[in-house]
Amino acid sequence: MEGNGGVGGASDICKSTILVRFTGLLLISVAFFYFGKSFSERSSEQLVFFELNQQPDARASDSSAIVGLSPNLYKTFDIVSLINATAPSEVHEKEPKAPIPPPPPPPPAIERMGVVDESGRMTDDFQVGDYDPELVENWAKTNETQGLESNDNRGNARVTVKKFQLCPENMREYIPCLDNLEAIRKLNSTQKGEKFERHCPEKGQGLNCLVPPPKGYKTPIPWPRSRDEVWFSNVPHSRLVEDKGGQNWITIRKDKFKFPGGGTQFIHGADQYLDQIEKMVPGIAFGRNTRVALDVGCGVASFGAYLLSRNVITLSIAPKDVHENQIQFALERGVPAMVAAFVTRRLLYPSQAFDLIHCSRCRIDWTRDDGILLLEADRMLRAGGYFVWAAQPVYKHEPALEEQWEEMINLTSRICWSLVKKEGYVAIFRKPLNNSCYLNRAEGTQPPLCEPNDDPDNVWYVDLKPCVTRLPVEGYGSNVTAWPERLHNPPERLQSIQFDAYISRNELFRAESRYWKEIIDGYVRVLHWKQFKMRNVLDMKAGFGGFAAALIENKLDCWVLNVVPVSGPNTLPVIYDRGLIGVIHDWCEALDTYPRTYDMIHAAGVFSAERRRCEISQIMVEMDRILRPGGHVYIRDSIDVIEELRELGNAMGWHVSVRDTTEGPHANYRILVCDKRLIRS
Numbered sequence: 001m002e003g004n005g006g007v008g009g010a011s012d013i014c015k016s017t018i019l020v021r022f023t024g025l026l027l028i029s030v031a032f033f034y035f036g037k038s039f040s041e042r043s044s045e046q047l048v049f050f051e052l053n054q055q056p057d058a059r060a061s062d063s064s065a066i067v068g069l070s071p072n073l074y075k076t077f078d079i080v081s082l083i084n085a086t087a088p089s090e091v092h093e094k095e096p097k098a099p100i101p102p103p104p105p106p107p108p109a110i111e112r113m114g115v116v117d118e119s120g121r122m123t124d125d126f127q128v129g130d131y132d133p134e135l136v137e138n139w140a141k142t143n144e145t146q147g148l149e150s151n152d153n154r155g156n157a158r159v160t161v162k163k164f165q166l167c168p169e170n171m172r173e174y175i176p177c178l179d180n181l182e183a184i185r186k187l188n189s190t191q192k193g194e195k196f197e198r199h200c201p202e203k204g205q206g207l208n209c210l211v212p213p214p215k216g217y218k219t220p221i222p223w224p225r226s227r228d229e230v231w232f233s234n235v236p237h238s239r240l241v242e243d244k245g246g247q248n249w250i251t252i253r254k255d256k257f258k259f260p261g262g263g264t265q266f267i268h269g270a271d272q273y274l275d276q277i278e279k280m281v282p283g284i285a286f287g288r289n290t291r292v293a294l295d296v297g298c299g300v301a302s303f304g305a306y307l308l309s310r311n312v313i314t315l316s317i318a319p320k321d322v323h324e325n326q327i328q329f330a331l332e333r334g335v336p337a338m339v340a341a342f343v344t345r346r347l348l349y350p351s352q353a354f355d356l357i358h359c360s361r362c363r364i365d366w367t368r369d370d371g372i373l374l375l376e377a378d379r380m381l382r383a384g385g386y387f388v389w390a391a392q393p394v395y396k397h398e399p400a401l402e403e404q405w406e407e408m409i410n411l412t413s414r415i416c417w418s419l420v421k422k423e424g425y426v427a428i429f430r431k432p433l434n435n436s437c438y439l440n441r442a443e444g445t446q447p448p449l450c451e452p453n454d455d456p457d458n459v460w461y462v463d464l465k466p467c468v469t470r471l472p473v474e475g476y477g478s479n480v481t482a483w484p485e486r487l488h489n490p491p492e493r494l495q496s497i498q499f500d501a502y503i504s505r506n507e508l509f510r511a512e513s514r515y516w517k518e519i520i521d522g523y524v525r526v527l528h529w530k531q532f533k534m535r536n537v538l539d540m541k542a543g544f545g546g547f548a549a550a551l552i553e554n555k556l557d558c559w560v561l562n563v564v565p566v567s568g569p570n571t572l573p574v575i576y577d578r579g580l581i582g583v584i585h586d587w588c589e590a591l592d593t594y595p596r597t598y599d600m601i602h603a604a605g606v607f608s609a610e611r612r613r614c615e616i617s618q619i620m621v622e623m624d625r626i627l628r629p630g631g632h633v634y635i636r637d638s639i640d641v642i643e644e645l646r647e648l649g650n651a652m653g654w655h656v657s658v659r660d661t662t663e664g665p666h667a668n669y670r671i672l673v674c675d676k677r678l679i680r681s
Helices: 002-040 079-084 133-139 181-185 239-247 270-280 302-310 326-333 368-380 399-414 492-496 505-526 546-553 572-577 606-610 616-626 639-651
Strands: 229-231 251-253 256-258 292-296 313-318 337-339 354-360 381-390 418-423 426-430 536-539 559-565 581-585 598-604 627-638 655-660 669-675
Touching (some): 270 426, 292 302, 302 326, 313 326, 354 368, 368 381, 368 399, 399 418, 492 505, 492 572, 505 546, 559 572, 598 606, 598 616, 606 616, 606 639, 627 639, 639 655
Parallel strands (some): 292 313, 292 354, 354 381, 536 559, 536 598, 559 581, 598 627
Antiparallel strands (some): 229 256, 251 256, 381 426, 418 426, 627 669, 655 669
């Protein structure tokens, strides 16, 4: 009984122990439940991120959404311990001692992003990517869109442009800024030839139709045959043959004009004449020391045409005068030429542009108005350059002509030109290399030196100045290297160009050259540019002339007129120092050239730069005017601009296609390739 009782007592004790433990656990659970419920009801401790105040009597301003703050504000945690699931580190809590500060104001909105362009200015006109030969090889076979579409790639509706109409037949040789008869009639005087200067139509009254070609127009005869013959139907004017037929300028044979290569003062041929000049002054050294020339009053430009074979590029100029279409004949032959006149304004070329200026019976009175016209020639003539004058006063012994010669000798000596050689009907003068002669002239000598603050490269609608242009004391312009080295060497005058540059200007120059060389290499290889037989080329936004230099490196037998827009930095002096030619121009106005001038027009970034200043439809119509039927246009620009230009190209009857750049389909740029049909539909 005792044993049984002992066992029973032990069993009771165990039961009572279990009961106590169970009761304790229950009490603890209830305590934790009560404590948790109490904690959850304390609104000040809640982690509230968003709530709506829905009290009906609340103010209107309180009914808006508010953002609450976490109670963990100002607490710090050991994130590493939490991530690695190690022993939790202590949480250091610091109660705020000051009112919660208001959130900081948002940062100012970024108005513009971009990169620094070749001019040292920030621009959004840039491309990213390396040159990929394989991508270029496949470029012509992919990503090409032709014709009109109702929607673009993103499904957005596109606006179509109404088809442009042809201009009347009597406008087939229309030059807007030189044929503005209404403005010419309003001139106060035309005594000095003011009617030959630019008088552009007012804004909104420009050309809005397509200039038609003459009936029977044919594809121009390719260079070099075009130097000697062109189609009569392309420039159907016989006035020049009637006036100058006996001077070996031009003749007509069947359906062609023939150019024997003569001139008024060199009826035995331009080649013999050029030999004579080089023998008179061996330092002229055509194609080496003399690379860029200006032929004033050029006739049909045989002087410049024959210099091309001697590696000299000559810009031939003449006014649009009674001898019909001299410049048009020159351009049809494939010789660099522009319509221009020495009248009351500076010509659109920079200071120290030309190694040689030539005037053969150019019908300019160089000594009028105290020599102001010769002073303009002096401005454009490079330091140490030559002025070749072939005229009757040089050799004819008549009182009036001898007086003109004496006036010329007197004027040239006062502006420090030296008469290097006089032989037969040719006199050759040379400009000094620096300012020492000017500074040593007798006090009161006329004409005076120009003011130091005068910018001799500022030429857009700038009046002629009756003063001698100072030469840069640094020697800029006079110390260019010989051809062909000067094409690739950054000229010292590059340092005087007015633009911001944050890296070496010489590196910018070389980078542009490499950039265009890679692109033109691709054009030649993939798009077969050598098969185009293009001769007259226009670069609408030339920069440092890298595009033209790349064409020369690829041995494309053409010449390029490099246009520097007035809206950007004036890099034209650098272009001339490289041995190239160009002009300052505003693309809001028409260019001083005849219709059907160029076989190829290149426009890189032109429309993005000018769309805020000009109607881009007007620029496109101007491009159509100066582009030959059968000619080509390459426009490299941003996607949104290209889409608009494609519609305009279709409206003008061009065959248009859009291609990706070498950077691929995701680049911000495209290339619009346009071909002007030989016969309009």
